[in-house]
Amino acid sequence: MTQLTSKVCVVGDFAVGKTSVAERFVTNHFSAKYLSTVGVKIDTKEIEQPAFDMTHKLVIWDVAGSDRFGDREFAYLRGASGYIYVADGTRPLTIEAVETIQSQIGEKFGAAPSVLLVNKRDLVAEWEISDERFESISASFDGAFRTSAKTGDDVDAAFERLAHLIVENELRGK
Amino acid sequence: MNDLDQLKQLLFGAEKQALDQIADRVERREVRTADVAEVLSEAIDRSYREDAELVESLTQPVGDCLQRAFRDDPQTYGDALYPVMGPAIRKSIMHALRNFTQQINEAVEHSVSPQGLKWRWQASRAGIPFGEYVLQKTMRYRVEQAYLISRENGLLVGHVHHEASRIKDSDAVSAMFTAIQDFVKESFSPDRTGRLESADMGDFTLWAVHGPHALLVCVIRGVPPKRLRADLSAVLERIHFRYGEAIREYRGDTSTVPDVEVELERCLRFEAREESEKDRRLVPIWMIVLTVLLLAAAAFLGIRSWTHAQQLKTLDAALNAAPGIHVTDIELDGGDFTVRGLRDPLAASVNDLAASVDIPIERVAAKMQPFQSLQPEIIAARAGQLFDKPDTVQIDVVGTTLVVNGTAPLAWKEQLLAGFRALAGVDTIDLSGFTDAPDPAAMTVPKPDEAQLLRDRLETLDGRRFLFDEAVRLSASSMSALEQHAIALRQLQADADQVDLSLVVTLAGATDGVGDIAANARLAQRRAAAALEVLTAAGVTAGVAGRPAALGSENGPLQDPSQRYVQIDLQLQAPPATR
Numbered sequence: 001m002t003q004l005t006s007k008v009c010v011v012g013d014f015a016v017g018k019t020s021v022a023e024r025f026v027t028n029h030f031s032a033k034y035l036s037t038v039g040v041k042i043d044t045k046e047i048e049q050p051a052f053d054m055t056h057k058l059v060i061w062d063v064a065g066s067d068r069f070g071d072r073e074f075a076y077l078r079g080a081s082g083y084i085y086v087a088d089g090t091r092p093l094t095i096e097a098v099e100t101i102q103s104q105i106g107e108k109f110g111a112a113p114s115v116l117l118v119n120k121r122d123l124v125a126e127w128e129i130s131d132e133r134f135e136s137i138s139a140s141f142d143g144a145f146r147t148s149a150k151t152g153d154d155v156d157a158a159f160e161r162l163a164h165l166i167v168e169n170e171l172r173g174k
Numbered sequence: 175m176n177d178l179d180q181l182k183q184l185l186f187g188a189e190k191q192a193l194d195q196i197a198d199r200v201e202r203r204e205v206r207t208a209d210v211a212e213v214l215s216e217a218i219d220r221s222y223r224e225d226a227e228l229v230e231s232l233t234q235p236v237g238d239c240l241q242r243a244f245r246d247d248p249q250t251y252g253d254a255l256y257p258v259m260g261p262a263i264r265k266s267i268m269h270a271l272r273n274f275t276q277q278i279n280e281a282v283e284h285s286v287s288p289q290g291l292k293w294r295w296q297a298s299r300a301g302i303p304f305g306e307y308v309l310q311k312t313m314r315y316r317v318e319q320a321y322l323i324s325r326e327n328g329l330l331v332g333h334v335h336h337e338a339s340r341i342k343d344s345d346a347v348s349a350m351f352t353a354i355q356d357f358v359k360e361s362f363s364p365d366r367t368g369r370l371e372s373a374d375m376g377d378f379t380l381w382a383v384h385g386p387h388a389l390l391v392c393v394i395r396g397v398p399p400k401r402l403r404a405d406l407s408a409v410l411e412r413i414h415f416r417y418g419e420a421i422r423e424y425r426g427d428t429s430t431v432p433d434v435e436v437e438l439e440r441c442l443r444f445e446a447r448e449e450s451e452k453d454r455r456l457v458p459i460w461m462i463v464l465t466v467l468l469l470a471a472a473a474f475l476g477i478r479s480w481t482h483a484q485q486l487k488t489l490d491a492a493l494n495a496a497p498g499i500h501v502t503d504i505e506l507d508g509g510d511f512t513v514r515g516l517r518d519p520l521a522a523s524v525n526d527l528a529a530s531v532d533i534p535i536e537r538v539a540a541k542m543q544p545f546q547s548l549q550p551e552i553i554a555a556r557a558g559q560l561f562d563k564p565d566t567v568q569i570d571v572v573g574t575t576l577v578v579n580g581t582a583p584l585a586w587k588e589q590l591l592a593g594f595r596a597l598a599g600v601d602t603i604d605l606s607g608f609t610d611a612p613d614p615a616a617m618t619v620p621k622p623d624e625a626q627l628l629r630d631r632l633e634t635l636d637g638r639r640f641l642f643d644e645a646v647r648l649s650a651s652s653m654s655a656l657e658q659h660a661i662a663l664r665q666l667q668a669d670a671d672q673v674d675l676s677l678v679v680t681l682a683g684a685t686d687g688v689g690d691i692a693a694n695a696r697l698a699q700r701r702a703a704a705a706l707e708v709l710t711a712a713g714v715t716a717g718v719a720g721r722p723a724a725l726g727s728e729n730g731p732l733q734d735p736s737q738r739y740v741q742i743d744l745q746l747q748a749p750p751a752t753r
Contacts, residue, residue: 002427002429003427003428003429004425004426004427005329005330005345005426005427005428006329006425006426007327007328007329007349007426039353039357040353040357042346042349042350042353043346044343044345044346044349057345057426059328059329059345059346059348059349061349061353071360071366072356072357072360072361075356075357075359075360076353076356078326078327078328078356079324079326079327079328079329080327081327081425081426170425170426170427173425
């Protein structure tokens with residue numbers, strides 16, 4: 001069984017739940033308490049990729065939220081193998097922030113596997129992203145998920161999808 | 175050849191010839207082999223440079239070939255690898271032993287000192303082995319961990335650490351260090367050329383050495399010298415030389431940087447702290463004084479103990495060498511001796527023997543049980559006492575023979591001959607060295623008759639006294655003497671019968687002056703009766719006197735052991751008075 005370590009960056013606007021989805025994926029835990037991330041927070045998680053006979057370790061860089069990235073944020077993203085874009089389903093503007101950031105990253109570092117997480121799916125009453133909007137934005141990513149860090153819905157699926165894409169990409173690169 | 179063939183020959187003659195040659199080359203194996211051999215090395219080289227497929231294709235077959243070759247001919251490959259394997263193994267073993275020895279030495283050195291005890295307590299509180307804690311306290315520095323990090327993406331390329339180091343998630347540490355590095359660069363370096371080179375935290379120092387493609391971060395415990403940075407830079411340069419391209423392209427696949435940990439191991443340096451002058455100063459004076467006092471006390475006790483042991487040995491030898499004494503135990507208690515064992519009453523006293531080897535008699539207590547010794551010296555002494563040996567006679571015992579030398583009257587010799595068999599341990603008598611003493615009277619007066627001879631013998635045996643050590647128990651020596659005396663009396667009675675005379679034997683008990691007269695009279699009677707039993711058992715006809723020979727009233731109210739006896743009186747009578 002081979003081993004691979006990949007850098008994955010979690011990006012998005014303020015308070016969309018980046019740290020929460022990362023924590024849900026890494027520790028299967030959710031905290032309702034909001035703590036703003038300063039700079040970057042780093043976690044790791046090892047997953048199995050039976051399709052590739054591989055143990056895959058994800059080094060997850062949870063980058064502080066911003067609707068537009070500057071040099072400091074870009075420094076954190078350097079060399080990433082894939083991106084987790086996170087938006088808030090109750091705040092349509094965060095979708096626009098994701099589009100902006102995606103555009104910036106594409107210009108700066110080129111194409112890389114990426115998935116979109118429209119988070120806070122558990123807040124059904126406050127959900128403001130229509131299915132049409134979700135479908136249209138999904139086309140810009142290699143995968144899109146309506147997730148809830150609180151309930152854990154589709155969080156693992158989103159990360160595993162990205163991990164799968166990264167491995168495929170790395171194997172193609174070889 | 176028809177016209178068509180001729181036409182073919184004209185039109186395609188040269189081509190056909192070429193085709194024939196090609197067909198010939200393809201069909202002939204040796205030619206094909208030569209052709210392939212001609213381009214093989216060039217083809218391999220080109221394929222290797224253009225893509226990695228050749229390596230993948232060859233990995234399995236080459237591996238199988240090597241495996242089979244090693245299996246079939248291990249000696250050859252062992253010899254070939256020996257120059258490489260030997261130094262590698264030695265280096266590995268030396269490295270492990272050096273660490274082990276270092277820890278053992280430090281631990282032993284500090285295990286019993288006050289500081290060692292303090293460190294032991296602190297180590298237990300910190301939850302780490304004592305040896306490891308001592309090492310931490312006594313080293314100048316130690317590189318505990320080394321991270322090789324890709325500068326491009328912050329991924330961990332390689333990581334090594336000291337065995338005892340506590341390791342967190344090394345990938346997370348690597349990423350976080352890169353993030354901090356980026357943060358510092360973006361925040362504090364306007365032109366973004368600055369870089370974080372060291373950080374201090376508690377007992378640890380982090381040193382970062384920057385290379386073109388990788389960052390070498392070392393976690394160091396203690397205070398590292400400046401020259402260490404140069405050494406670490408050299409390691410990083412070597413890594414770049416060997417893996418530079420692989421690190422530049424590194425995407426998390428460690429198989430692209432094989433054995434990079436071997437290079438990183440060079441970073442795990444260690445240096446012990448030099449002892450300061452204070453540490454090296456001489457032992458405090460109080461410790462010297464205390465040591466001297468302790469040594470003096472130990473020497474005194476040692477000499478005393480040795481002297482006592484020597485005295486014990488000497489006393490034991492003296493007692494065991496003395497005839498008639500058998501020592502079972504000598505107890506030594508603070509310089510006093512208690513001797514236990516058996517002692518013949520004819521043997522020398524324990525105190526006299528102790529005094530003869532310069533041991534004060536007040537330090538010797540004898541707890542001896544009486545017994546009859548069969549050692550030659552004691553048998554000889556017993557014979558001398560029993561037969562009242564004159565000074566002109568020497569008695570010895572050789573084996574079971576009583577050897578008598580010297581001169582004595584015939585009567586004494588006859589008494590000896592009559593009674594020597596009563597001596598335990600004696601079977602025969604040797605009188606070859608004995609001569610009868612000339613009897614002046616015998617030369618001038620007629621030889622006395624048988625009755626006179628009997629009277630002479632009677633005189634030597636008459637009036638003997640035998641001491642009691644308790645109420646009615648004869649002392650061991652008295653019992654022995656009484657038994658000998660009974661034998662002599664029986665013989666005398668028999669001889670008296672031969673000449674129609676009667677030997678009257680009368681026993682009379684005596685007591686000391688303690689107690690009333692009536693009680694003493696009864697005790698005297700009982701003593702006489704006890705002695706009578708012995709005589710009767712030996713075949714002697716005897717009787718007890720009507721009244722005690724001596725009573726307390728005669729000696730006053732004093733305790734005199736010499737008055738506890740029985741006296742045997744003899745008398746020859748013409749007509750038998752009592753039989």
